[in-house]
Amino acid sequence: MQTSRRTMGTALAVLTMAALTSCGSGSEPAADGTVTLSFLVDNSQATLDTAKVLADTFTKGNPAIRVEVETRPGGTEGDNIVKTRLSTGDMSDVFWYNSGSLLQALNPAQTMVDLTGDPVLKNVQKDYLPVVTQGGRVYGVPAGTALGGGILYNRKVYEKLGLKAPTTWAEFTANNDKIKADGTTPVISTFKDTWTSQLFVLGDYYNVQAAVPDFARDYTAGTATFATTPAAQAGFEHLAEVHAKGHLNEGFGSATSEQGLKMLVEGKGAHYPMLSAMLPPLLKDYPQAATDIGFFGIPGTDPAKNGTTIWEPPGIYIAKSTEHPDAAKKFLAYIASPAAADAVNKVVQPAGPYRIEGARLPDDAIQVAKDLQAYIDKGATAPALEFLSPIKGPALEQITVAVGSGLTPPAEGAAQYDKDVAKQAKQLGLEGW
Template identity: 45%
Template sequence: MTIKLTGTTALATLLALPFGGAATAQELTLLSDSSADTVALMEALTDAYTEKHPEVTFSIETRPGGSEGDNVVKTRLATGEMADIFQYNSGALVQALRPGRTMLPINDIENFDAMLDSFTRTVSDAEGNVYGVPIEAAMGGGIFYHIPTYEELGLEVPLTWDQFMENNRTIAEQSDVVPIAQTYRDSWTSQLFVLGDFFNVLQQEPGFAEAYTANEAKYADTPAARQGFERLQEVAEADFFNDDFGAASYEDGLRMIATGEAAHYPVLTFAIGALNQAYPDRMDDIGFFAQPGNEADSNGLTVWMPAALYISRTTDHPEIARDFLNFAASEEACDINTRVNGAQGPYLVEGCTLPDDVPQPVADMLPYFQEEGRTAPALEYLSPVKGPTLEQLTVEVGTGIRDAQSAAELYDADVAKQAKQLGLPNW
């Protein structure tokens, strides 16, 4: 007898099928990055799902972050050894995985229409198939700062890059606090001064993303785009970093900004979850601001879409996996995220809300979303092109091995390879 299963009914039927007089136990594998906040969220979501469906359990595996983790995901997809469900970036990086070949679309899940279009278009293909469900809040790329240090030195939140540099000079001259924490042991963190500057790029070159995708603009010969590399070089040459920045980890950076060892730490706001877990009593000491640009009246935030959950095309449990992603796209899942990692920013599922009392860095971030014209998507959501070696190049600039112009030129060459692999026209 052949049984055809569809949608949520399929899951209920599947779990009710007899196996020795009881429902068949199903264990799914889930691959997550290894950060503490992500793992805690994956454990909480899978536990909540298993509570609803006791016959379904999950085995959670972890992978590194950054380019090393990218390679793990690409290799496991290419060899057919990917977990049933995996957590990964949205935007250009997921396009490089060729989702139409490696993942199952989820357009038919019940909660599909609850996901905001601003997210689903970053995890879709040219045919309109959508592959991912957001598991976190929208993020900003900017700079965490230590509020007590600012208060003690009489500093104001900078709206321009010149003001930011002057604050750093004051901190270096008048305190024992490190002006800027850098954590190159986790090389992905080295990219923020480049990637977080994209709002400022668009203020000067509104058409850059389109021209960049069409191979009509480059980082090296576009001053507004090259400026992110130059700003990284500037803060490095000013000797504003912690002495151990080459060996320091992301967790070290979080500790430094929470305890006041450092006055600034440039990183994505998903770090709010990890900060809230590790330093819940220090959250009122941590503020956040967008990476400043050239003009105070055009100050705004570069925004990242959250990571997503995807289903491997090789899974043996497609219906259960789809139902789990449907659960992840629910108000209940958002509430679980808030409970586990605290409020981190606006959610991208309709009906999801934030508590009235949010951590200080979230309170600092929300006005950018609430005021017209003060946010712009990161380049990887406007273009499918992102070179995989950026974090190695920014480490080299930050350590003084390479200057900004050379790094921009090498990044352009890296981008060209990626664009050709994607088959983009005019490359």
């Protein structure tokens, strides 16, 4: 989800663009034998806070290696900086960047240190590795936590009405009917921020993969489409159904994500299709969100296959141009350790589970993170389609707004998106298109 991932990142608190702090990718050891590593990260507050505590605690335990954090802008500008510095051999020793299909654009075989089989990876959960792998070689360790893409729900509303988290779409619809009858908005939509309209489609990918395991491969090859795959078209049908049943909030077309979150926390709305990462920034003004808001994956048709779609953490990589690969590997091994997770927990509220064996959520973790951990513990997750395929049509959020507003039938919306996808695949020069 290239477009929405960047837009969502902006919505989550990207700071004013900071000028890139430039310095060489490596230098000779100091006279006292110390080595300095440069660590490039985006300038969102959560990323900066995480990077700084990782650098500080690592250096405290490894005084011969100093880590200096550099910042870059987010979004397209930041992407271009990363690509340019890698291609010119001027990249920082270690850098934080997207995992999944966006990694392809960095040509990792030529620009990054290959970590395949390295002890650096010993604590990394095996089902995370594919999103930092290209050409069968592994290049990164996870930065931060996984995020859930599904339904945030008000647990107080559920408790009042005696409801339980649904495991099928039919159960979800039945819950919505009861919530509506009680006078509460069942489903919050915030189409003023158009990117928020995509969650019923993008968050449904777990169910697509459960029904059609090879969908991502065939979709990328141009032999599978949303309109001809019932499981994939279901996300568009969900959008249309909640509108047709009158389950949406009044003024959904002009509502913002901030207003939607406020409705949810205050119990004026019961469900909000959204990313779990939207919760931690709310805690300062709405501390009750930590316990009152829960999470469940978008339900499918089979309760035995109930699960959720997750947005995997970004990766942290070593530039091939580094002059200190051993020190950089030592830093990455620390990042991918339970000790590092414990250090980060003290300064950043996790929005989801870590992808590190032995890493634990803090006792005061938000309920949403605990709910996501349960899905991971039982192996009932799938990465969002953007981590498995480089194709995401840029018009999806406009299409989903139209479908979710009752202006475009779901089958037509799916067909429109297939055309949008085909244009992008051709622009990318993918085989089979």
